Amino acid sequence: MITETRAHTVLDSPIGPLTLVAEGDALCGLYMNVQRHRPPGETFGVHDPGAAPLGAAAEQLTAYFAGELTGFDLPLAMHGTEFQRRVWAALREIPYGETITYGELAREIGNPTASRAVGLANGRNPVSIVVPCHRVVGTTGLTGYGGGLERKRFLLDLESRTESPDEARLF
Structure with missing residues (x-):
């Protein structure tokens, strides 16, 4: 289900494209292009690389893959039991x-x-x-x-x- 508060972007990475999904001001999804339990793309919301916190997530992931970051500081909205x-x-x-x-x-x-x-x-x-x-x-x-x-x-x-x-x- 698409919500008005969801947005996504795709980040190129050394392990292939990563889809980052934001819900409001929090990161709620980070999916590899081939991933078990990856939700359907229509649930990711609009494509908006500038949506908060997608820019910060992309910056931190880039630093992580460069070996410059060992911990993430991002607001998360993780839905589960x-x-x-x-x-x-x-x-x-x-x-x-x-x-x-x-x-x-x-x-x-x-x-x-x-x-x-x-x-x-x-x-x-x-x-x-x-x-x-x-x-x-x-x-x-x-x-x-x-x-x-x-x-x-x-x-x-x-x-x-x-x-x-x-x-x-x-x-």
């Missing part, structure tokens, strides 16, 4: 360059037997990268990622500085 919002809030606490397992994240939110539910909520994160769902891994290493494992690996490598961020480009 109470459980999903708890998981998404916990994701924002995972430090830059670090990873956590689904089981550890479940324990962090006080629900130690909910690692599968945590994984499902993680996969429904509407503001990927800014809310770093890529920092959650399985106990045996990398597991699924809504944007594809190659993008997850790219983001983790970027944060661990194993690649030169200025030259690295996935797509």
